[in-house]
Amino acid sequence: MKSNKIKNIAVLTSGGDAPGMNAAIRAVVRSCAFYEINCIGVFRGLQGLIEGDFKVLGPRDVKYIVSKGGTILKSARSKEFITPEGRAKAYENLKKHEIDGLIIIGGDGSFTGGLIFSKEFDIPVIGIPGTIDNDIVGTSHTIGFDTALNTAIDAIDKIRDTATSHKRLFFVEVMGRDAGHIALNTGIGAGAEEILIPEENIGLPKLLEKLKRSKASGKSSCIVVVSEGGKIGKNVFELSEYVEENLPEYDVRVSVLGHMQRGGAPSCFDRVLASRLGVKAVELLMLGKSQLMVGLINDQVDTTPLEKAIKGETSVDEELIRISDILSI
Amino acid sequence: MKSNKIKNIAVLTSGGDAPGMNAAIRAVVRSCAFYEINCIGVFRGLQGLIEGDFKVLGPRDVKYIVSKGGTILKSARSKEFITPEGRAKAYENLKKHEIDGLIIIGGDGSFTGGLIFSKEFDIPVIGIPGTIDNDIVGTSHTIGFDTALNTAIDAIDKIRDTATSHKRLFFVEVMGRDAGHIALNTGIGAGAEEILIPEENIGLPKLLEKLKRSKASGKSSCIVVVSEGGKIGKNVFELSEYVEENLPEYDVRVSVLGHMQRGGAPSCFDRVLASRLGVKAVELLMLGKSQLMVGLINDQVDTTPLEKAIKGETSVDEELIRISDILSI
Amino acid sequence: MKSNKIKNIAVLTSGGDAPGMNAAIRAVVRSCAFYEINCIGVFRGLQGLIEGDFKVLGPRDVKYIVSKGGTILKSARSKEFITPEGRAKAYENLKKHEIDGLIIIGGDGSFTGGLIFSKEFDIPVIGIPGTIDNDIVGTSHTIGFDTALNTAIDAIDKIRDTATSHKRLFFVEVMGRDAGHIALNTGIGAGAEEILIPEENIGLPKLLEKLKRSKASGKSSCIVVVSEGGKIGKNVFELSEYVEENLPEYDVRVSVLGHMQRGGAPSCFDRVLASRLGVKAVELLMLGKSQLMVGLINDQVDTTPLEKAIKGETSVDEELIRISDILSI
Amino acid sequence: MKSNKIKNIAVLTSGGDAPGMNAAIRAVVRSCAFYEINCIGVFRGLQGLIEGDFKVLGPRDVKYIVSKGGTILKSARSKEFITPEGRAKAYENLKKHEIDGLIIIGGDGSFTGGLIFSKEFDIPVIGIPGTIDNDIVGTSHTIGFDTALNTAIDAIDKIRDTATSHKRLFFVEVMGRDAGHIALNTGIGAGAEEILIPEENIGLPKLLEKLKRSKASGKSSCIVVVSEGGKIGKNVFELSEYVEENLPEYDVRVSVLGHMQRGGAPSCFDRVLASRLGVKAVELLMLGKSQLMVGLINDQVDTTPLEKAIKGETSVDEELIRISDILSI
Structure with a gap:
């Protein structure tokens, strides 16, 4: 040519x-x-x-x-x-x-x-x-995209270590303002108990119900991956408070992965x-x-x-x- | 269901x-x-x-x-x-x-x-x-497959650091006895100067010629990724010796990545x-x-x-x- | 024995x-x-x-x-x-x-x-x-401690990639409520432009002055590592706003590394x-x-x-x- | 100043x-x-x-x-x-x-x-x-030194994954021609069953005895970290053959980590x-x-x-x- x-x-x-x-x-x-x-x-x-x-x-x-x-x-x-x-x-x-x-x-x-x-x-x-x-x-x-997924699951794996040691629930926010691709793939990849994406609003009651069921199943930690633009009516910090109020059996924490998802080899x-x-x-x-x-x-x-x-x-x-x-x- | x-x-x-x-x-x-x-x-x-x-x-x-x-x-x-x-x-x-x-x-x-x-x-x-x-x-x-590729390029990136510091040529053997998929993808991913796979025998003269040209182009290091089953008639150690004899301008080293490619998260x-x-x-x-x-x-x-x-x-x-x-x- | x-x-x-x-x-x-x-x-x-x-x-x-x-x-x-x-x-x-x-x-x-x-x-x-x-x-x-340092600099290295690409200033919060050991070591390790720790209050005017000088020196990005308990009178988000108001030449972002610092191999x-x-x-x-x-x-x-x-x-x-x-x- | x-x-x-x-x-x-x-x-x-x-x-x-x-x-x-x-x-x-x-x-x-x-x-x-x-x-x-240790244990962790899956014995050679510092630290860090260093010649009979005991203890894999300059009279490939001959219950493999230990962030x-x-x-x-x-x-x-x-x-x-x-x- x-x-x-x-x-x-x-x-x-x-x-x-x-x-x-x-x-x-x-x-x-x-x-x-x-x-x-x-x-x-x-x-x-x-x-x-x-x-x-x-x-x-x-x-x-x-x-x-x-x-x-x-x-x-x-x-x-x-x-x-x-x-x-x-x-x-x-x-x-x-x-x-x-x-x-x-x-x-x-x-x-x-x-x-x-x-x-x-x-x-x-x-x-x-x-x-x-x-x-x-x-x-x-x-x-x-x-x-692929690199960001690996960066995110690497971070969530680390969070899982501490979540399990303390039997905690973590809301982990990943990037994706309009699209849930990162949340959905990292959620599955990290074995998240629940995934909240902009494309699907499961609603707060169903979220609570699922978290209750997860606790009942004997799991010693819980990770909810939330897309930046998750359309459930609350941001990740509000979500955390809401769940702590409604499910006092959970010790809840928040982690926003942020811009590190954009970098790296x-x-x-x-x-x-x-x-x-x-x-x-x-x-x-x-x-x-x-x-x-x-x-x-x-x-x-x-x-x-x-x-x-x-x-x-x-x-x-x-x-x-x-x-x-x-x-x- | x-x-x-x-x-x-x-x-x-x-x-x-x-x-x-x-x-x-x-x-x-x-x-x-x-x-x-x-x-x-x-x-x-x-x-x-x-x-x-x-x-x-x-x-x-x-x-x-x-x-x-x-x-x-x-x-x-x-x-x-x-x-x-x-x-x-x-x-x-x-x-x-x-x-x-x-x-x-x-x-x-x-x-x-x-x-x-x-x-x-x-x-x-x-x-x-x-x-x-x-x-x-x-x-x-x-x-x-995807994980093995990432493990291999991570290792080759490290080898590149030392290759460049010393202006060396490295033969890096990756897994793949019958198929060159790992070699081909990691070779491109790591920016290898040459890739030897079982599916294609470029022959020793052409290899020498390409390495000569690479040196002439001003590159300060050279990485040749070799598939385990690379069908060029020599194993990776023999290749290294052959090149050192025929291209004395090169300081040659070998690295066999081996079984670490099978493990890891x-x-x-x-x-x-x-x-x-x-x-x-x-x-x-x-x-x-x-x-x-x-x-x-x-x-x-x-x-x-x-x-x-x-x-x-x-x-x-x-x-x-x-x-x-x-x-x- | x-x-x-x-x-x-x-x-x-x-x-x-x-x-x-x-x-x-x-x-x-x-x-x-x-x-x-x-x-x-x-x-x-x-x-x-x-x-x-x-x-x-x-x-x-x-x-x-x-x-x-x-x-x-x-x-x-x-x-x-x-x-x-x-x-x-x-x-x-x-x-x-x-x-x-x-x-x-x-x-x-x-x-x-x-x-x-x-x-x-x-x-x-x-x-x-x-x-x-x-x-x-x-x-x-x-x-x-040593693992947390490596986790943090790995994350800050990634943030540096995107900071440099966009010529941004990042405030990166690391763990350490009462002690600045993590901030000080990761700040040096990641080549941070400034480090804010609980043990030392440099004061806001000096921070602004240093950031101005950093910009003037021709740097294309700026990382300020902040200890969780950094005693400068503002949390990391308030700091970000304060700097954006006072140094409009900077495009500022915040990243809170959080609990991932506690986990990992x-x-x-x-x-x-x-x-x-x-x-x-x-x-x-x-x-x-x-x-x-x-x-x-x-x-x-x-x-x-x-x-x-x-x-x-x-x-x-x-x-x-x-x-x-x-x-x- | x-x-x-x-x-x-x-x-x-x-x-x-x-x-x-x-x-x-x-x-x-x-x-x-x-x-x-x-x-x-x-x-x-x-x-x-x-x-x-x-x-x-x-x-x-x-x-x-x-x-x-x-x-x-x-x-x-x-x-x-x-x-x-x-x-x-x-x-x-x-x-x-x-x-x-x-x-x-x-x-x-x-x-x-x-x-x-x-x-x-x-x-x-x-x-x-x-x-x-x-x-x-x-x-x-x-x-x-510290970086090389981390690179080596990361590789040995991966080798452990595959060793355990197949119940194998691996000889892993790390750098250190005259000094066993890398071998000793990575051996402990990776939980190796045995470590061979230039400073100490345990002798082949004792090696065999220890490997036998290790097998008997119910371990499903075995890692022996060998310093490049390990003075046990055999190189890592000869060691592998020797053990396979003398302990047929072991399926033995060799991995030489090589120059990747010199590079990386x-x-x-x-x-x-x-x-x-x-x-x-x-x-x-x-x-x-x-x-x-x-x-x-x-x-x-x-x-x-x-x-x-x-x-x-x-x-x-x-x-x-x-x-x-x-x-x-």
Whole structure:
């Protein structure tokens, strides 16, 4: 594969950072080197595009980052890019550097900006889904999701040690404002007694009932995994108080895992996924493609129109909810 | 779902152990409890079946094992089960305990034994693929594969630290006697300069040439991941000597990761996979099914006839070989 | 060494659990077996002593727990043990089981109870310091401290990844209500820009000034490690708001590490320490000693009167405060 | 503290790399910045001194390396530095850059070279002990030792999982050619049934006897930790064969942990230790001191003449050998 048209590709990371973004950057940079295309790194996401915060990246510039969390290109949210003036400035910078293809590693907010930009200035744009939330249509796994799951269950395993030693109930809040993917998978993975996700409101009475039953079954500790955006009408601290009041037999504690879920060395799964998607993104630009997102569909690298990716809404796997109930018996 | 027929299910682990086997055992035991079926754990695999090494398992007997490596039921290889006499004894034990369904967690060797046994005595058997090698047809991932990948890249990341500090070349041998899945994925995940797998013999001259090019490109260290069964005509120590003789510019070391790849707390992926397959296995028996293997196909739990699972041969993803070449530039 | 007098030793864990308590239990149990003394495990700390929640422990009962977090004997706080009646019941149980020596693994609260009990009923008591807080006089390291440090820096390293990607300031709260040992060591270990501990109130104006200077020095992220009991007049969330108001150039986030610091597989240091102290505790009872705490003093296992251990107050190492200032330049 | 004399300090890492070397480099660089001294990093150890492979290092050049394994200054062994001509070249380079103090992070080989150099050219030299082997007199802990212990027990814990599942005996070789510190501590930490170290030759008959007894005691697996330089007359593979022949009841495997023990993110202990020693090394040069090694003595930073540090021989703690015997009962 030799590209006749594409000479300079720009790559940036945008939105919340996710482990594996560096592996994706590396894959883009190395693929460009392999295909003899210049690769320009844009710092601080779409805002860096506006400010012209660019740096040429060669294959040695991305050495050893495959194993590093975060993003060497930094990330940011850009209010200016929402304005036509902001995007016009960004386009001027691309033109000045003769950039004829843009790769955006990020989530749906970033893709929306990228799609508008692509249409407005007829610049080819490819999206790579990078977010720990796994809430993007067009890929079974976003980059960073698998690592975040492992980070979370590692923390919950530790909490289980102390919960069991003291026969306590813990509410553990994991990330996921709009989607329960992290909560559902870590809840099953950590053997949680109950999982509260935005997609399903079991209601407080049923929660109490289940916790009562759990205690009665002879369990010496109890873990309830709660998604950040769990729609049960109370935040995790209010939940804790509510349960302490209504189930005095429980000694309740709260743990909010927080931002550590975003960092750390990516899992092998995320590194391989990021590598595959990064190579594909470059090759798509070489083939003259645009406004597509690369993703994993049925274990194969595939594409989805950005238009569809940003409008869709992922749903949690009903089977996982079902087996979570069975396994917490 | 309420089973009219199945009253007692036996579960065992067989062959090489893999992280996540305990999570699968737990899922089987808890599902049985949920559906009010008795669950009997068989120790030491098929040999334990012959010796009647049984123990009734209730839901509390499997507490906290979801996060533990190894298998609480132990594993073993059984020569006796290959003989009709051995299998007859095993059947006597099953009859004595009124076991009307058997779940085997293991690899293709174990499934072969299970299939013969099922045909011989008309006892329903369901297989759950548990092996770190990922070399079983009918599932995209075997239980333990994902964890083994993470264990291996964690070790290789550490080796990279010292390789880079001393500008060395390391040959790192990972598991996989017949299949290069572990080598290929960890090689990409760890950013290896070269990957040697049983499925592809690049030949010694090409290896030397690639290593020369790698040195010339300015890299300060070099990692070659070698599958246990890498078919390049030399074992990893011979390879090391060969390269030292032919490329004196390299300071070469060898590291054989070995059995640590089989242990450790399972990854979230493996725990969830094991949980899903364990529930499904019980439900299949309840539905009167037999001689099937449960697996993950296109991200969904699905089944494959054992007959097909044991005869098939997995192949490595050609795309991974291709991108490994691109990324090591 | 052969004991003429001691026939039955009881061991319990009390207060907040800490990684390595299991290794200490194992060491006590195995030492008893080695010296042919019966070992009785008491569940749920001093409360279990009152309730007679006892179990004879042989050397195989503690297999593989050296690597497990939590405590297999459970822990609890006992209000009843504070009363003479409670302690009288406890003594009755000891007498009934002919227990002639008691080993308490815990913190100063547990030692205080144990000392009163020992004086009241003339029962030999030896304390083993187990708490992540490292706030006990008579040992350079308490069991669990080293593991908690590693758990905390692992989490802060992950937070650093995302902090740097977004150029943010994070307040990270670590455990330590009365002592800054965890904060000071993890702050230095994680390269924190500032560390707030109970032993030193730098005051809000100085904090702002230091953060300003840090920003000016060109750092792209900032981590402030705060001890739970940091006496700066504001909790970690109030601190965050205060800084956001006064230093609008900072994008501030908060992370409370919480109970995960209490769990997890103990570090090698904690396992070896717990093993040494556990053996010594048994041998002291065999020598007719009582009312002592075993500890590490100048890298050697040594003893301190319980009287002194519970009254003393540890102080943080001034040198660490000094170098923290130097290194955050 | 303000130095009147010292203007330029050079720092290098030499010999086998160890986790925490980067934290020591950072501490040296930041201390220099704090005290307004120029800091020059020398690449590839003493060889880089000869070749003038220098780079000025400011405080931002060492950001985030506190958590990274390896050494950003690289390490190497230098045959040329053994010759007077080599050292003369090195001195020319130091003079040219007006370097008036040299800090060597490494082991006794490096210190020997440094001491000769210091005497020959009257250049102040301070040593910082960095090696995973903990075999240097004048410090209770060398930088990297604690991390290597944690890496090794993490691997052995994993091996224990599979050993127990299959009821196997594993010989696990850890690093330590001349000293058994790693083997002894990891052996106790991992609950090994037997530990073979260079300092003590228990002999083959006693080994067999102990393994027999272990099997008889009902243990379902057996781990023997062997120091690289274990002086029992056989290497780890020969040992394995010998035991298989003489104790056919055992199914024996070998695992050589190898170079992964040298890498990885340093433990909190090693980061704090390296930070303390790095600051002290700079301050000693400022005070006009030379030919000293900094180290940890009775938990305090202290100094030892290099002369003494390189001639002494560490001995293993007899108490650890004793308790290892007790605990493996």
